[in-house]
Amino acid sequence: MARIATLARLELTPDETTRFAGQLTAILAYADQVQQVDTSAIAAPATVAPAASMREDVPVPSLDRDVVLSQAPAADRPGGLFKVPRVLGS
Amino acid sequence: MSLPETACEIRAAIADGSVSAVDVCRDALDRIGRIDSRLSAFLHVDEHGALARAAQLDRDRPAAAPLLGVPVALKDNICTAGVRTTAGSRVLEHYVPPYSAAVVERLERAGAVIIGKTNCDEFAMGSSTEHSAFGPTRNPWAEDRIPGGSSGGSAVAVAAGMVPLALGSETGGSIRQPAALCGVLGLKPTYGRVSRYGLIAFGSSLDQIGPFARTSRDLAALFGAIAGADQRDATSAAEPVPDYAAGLDGDLTGLRVGVPRELLTEGVEPGVRDAFDAGLRALEEGGAVLRDIRLPHASLAIPVYYLVANAEASSNLARFDGIRYGTRADAGTLRDVYYRSRARFGAEVKRRIMIGTFVLSAGYYDAYYVKAQKVRALIRQDYDGAFAEVDTVALPTTPTPAFKIGERTEDPLQMYLSDVFTAAANLAGLPAISVPCGLTSERLPVGLQLTARAFDEPTLFRAAHAVETRLPIPGPASR
Numbered sequence: 001m002a003r004i005a006t007l008a009r010l011e012l013t014p015d016e017t018t019r020f021a022g023q024l025t026a027i028l029a030y031a032d033q034v035q036q037v038d039t040s041a042i043a044a045p046a047t048v049a050p051a052a053s054m055r056e057d058v059p060v061p062s063l064d065r066d067v068v069l070s071q072a073p074a075a076d077r078p079g080g081l082f083k084v085p086r087v088l089g090s
Numbered sequence: 091m092s093l094p095e096t097a098c099e100i101r102a103a104i105a106d107g108s109v110s111a112v113d114v115c116r117d118a119l120d121r122i123g124r125i126d127s128r129l130s131a132f133l134h135v136d137e138h139g140a141l142a143r144a145a146q147l148d149r150d151r152p153a154a155a156p157l158l159g160v161p162v163a164l165k166d167n168i169c170t171a172g173v174r175t176t177a178g179s180r181v182l183e184h185y186v187p188p189y190s191a192a193v194v195e196r197l198e199r200a201g202a203v204i205i206g207k208t209n210c211d212e213f214a215m216g217s218s219t220e221h222s223a224f225g226p227t228r229n230p231w232a233e234d235r236i237p238g239g240s241s242g243g244s245a246v247a248v249a250a251g252m253v254p255l256a257l258g259s260e261t262g263g264s265i266r267q268p269a270a271l272c273g274v275l276g277l278k279p280t281y282g283r284v285s286r287y288g289l290i291a292f293g294s295s296l297d298q299i300g301p302f303a304r305t306s307r308d309l310a311a312l313f314g315a316i317a318g319a320d321q322r323d324a325t326s327a328a329e330p331v332p333d334y335a336a337g338l339d340g341d342l343t344g345l346r347v348g349v350p351r352e353l354l355t356e357g358v359e360p361g362v363r364d365a366f367d368a369g370l371r372a373l374e375e376g377g378a379v380l381r382d383i384r385l386p387h388a389s390l391a392i393p394v395y396y397l398v399a400n401a402e403a404s405s406n407l408a409r410f411d412g413i414r415y416g417t418r419a420d421a422g423t424l425r426d427v428y429y430r431s432r433a434r435f436g437a438e439v440k441r442r443i444m445i446g447t448f449v450l451s452a453g454y455y456d457a458y459y460v461k462a463q464k465v466r467a468l469i470r471q472d473y474d475g476a477f478a479e480v481d482t483v484a485l486p487t488t489p490t491p492a493f494k495i496g497e498r499t500e501d502p503l504q505m506y507l508s509d510v511f512t513a514a515a516n517l518a519g520l521p522a523i524s525v526p527c528g529l530t531s532e533r534l535p536v537g538l539q540l541t542a543r544a545f546d547e548p549t550l551f552r553a554a555h556a557v558e559t560r561l562p563i564p565g566p567a568s569r
Contacts, residue, residue, distance in 0.1 A: 001444075008404060008447040009411070010440055011433040020441055023502055027445060030503055031393040031458070039464035055321050067188040073418030082413055085424050 155201025191288025263512025270537025404446025
């Protein structure tokens with residue numbers, strides 16, 4: 001549980017860790033049914049998407065930078081930057 | 091004065107000048123004001139924007155607009171520029187998208203009036219709308235019961251008569267299942283038929299936006315308005331868009347309907363079975379022929395779905411890290427910003443991210459994710475085989491009618507089994523419709539589900555129309 005939570009960058013409370021452990025075990029045990037299926041005839045995993053059509057690589061206007069930054073929890077709007085806590089030299 | 095009820099009647103009445111778009115809009119707002127404090131279908135009603143839009147339509151009168159002045163509700167995981175879009179999550183509680191989804195642009199071109207945003211399970215993860223961070227939505231047929239989910243708010247807005255039309259989204263049944271449990275029609279389109287641009291992503295190889303309505307003609311009108319190619323969604327299909335309202339005459343002569351009877355043993359309640367059998371008889375009365383078919387791998391749809399969808403979800407939801415949008419937890423280090431901001435996801439979202447992360451992690455990827463994708467290919471092959479012999483496959487949409495609020499929240503696996511008949515169509519990328527086919531003895535609606543070949547939505551509309559004319563159900567008491 002701790003390893004997966006770290007991979008997912010999820011903070012779980014002790015209560016969630018206990019509750020989820022049982023629930024996830026049950027869900028994965030149920031999903032284990034797929035192991036019984038003979039898939040030797042299937043060479044590659046499924047894809048249902050129509051073959052992605054490539055479009056011409058033409059520049060088009062993108063979203064206004066100021067409008068995008070207005071949704072950031074912390075931003076330096078005049079500088080056009082997202083702000084995060086210090087990463088280096090701490 | 092009594093205003094028209096269906097989208098087709100509303101459009102005609104506004105076009106010939108007998109009512110105004112503003113009158114229709116005010117009527118929808120009044121209905122929401124009267125009913126929705128009990129049902130909680132809407133998270134946000136855009137009263138000001140909707141009235142301004144209706145007034146503009148009354149001035150401009152765009153003659154060819156197929157949804158002229160028709161009020162439409164949108165599931166709150168569909169982005170609307172300048173209008174808050176939460177996906178039912180605390181993480182996006184204050185999010186105002188800088189752009190609109192492709193379907194929103196198309197609705198605006200079609201002359202629709204967007205009334206507001208509807209409640210859903212957080213990030214569309216759930217089958218009851220109980221996993222919304224903003225509280226549950228109630229079923230208008232029995233207010234102590236769930237409306238289904240994840241598009242429960244949209245289903246209820248239509249079922250309770252607040253609006254004639256709504257959009258939802260599907261990853262494993264999230265339109266058809268609430269449509270069935272609320273007694274309205276709902277369509278999951280062929281994968282690629284409707285642009286996903288501006289839909290907050292859950293399982294990208296499964297997600298599709300689709301319509302809710304109370305009549306097949308209204309459903310066809312809304313679907314025709316949103317279907318079609320879009321360069322901004324690389325999986326969107328170039329296939330031409332036909333007139334979905336053509337041929338709705340109740341005549342199903344020559345239609346071959348496959349019934350996978352062995353699947354009907356999977357916990358189908360007697361009341362659902364009776365209504366389903368009535369639905370099959372209605373198809374036969376229209377001239378359709380029933381045939382027994384087999385879908386040997388369809389019973390694996392739920393395990394395959396929860397491996398594939400959650401793997402994709404864990405990847406898609408990585409973007410909610412408290413940096414570019416959404417809410418950020420106060421923390422001194424970047425690492426803690428990630429962990430504490432993501433701690434605000436609800437329990438069901440965390441469970442699914444955990445499963446998906448596990449399924450994709452080193453040492454388990456081949457055994458779970460690749461294996462599940464191979465079984466998914468077998469499910470698609472089952473349908474391809476069936477469609478060599480029949481034109482559509484019939485099943486109940488759900489094994490049970492609407493259950494009580496709280497009944498399944500502590501047992502995720504039991505909740506997942508609500509989608510036992512719906513998830514296969516998403517895995518196979520095929521179109522499927524749910525149409526009401528009766529009520530149980532407790533007066534709860536039951537849905538008949540029909541699945542067709544890729545891009546054969548016209549067959550689904552024709553069959554649904556034949557069922558609805560032969561098996562009309564009343565509205566819920568609250569309508």
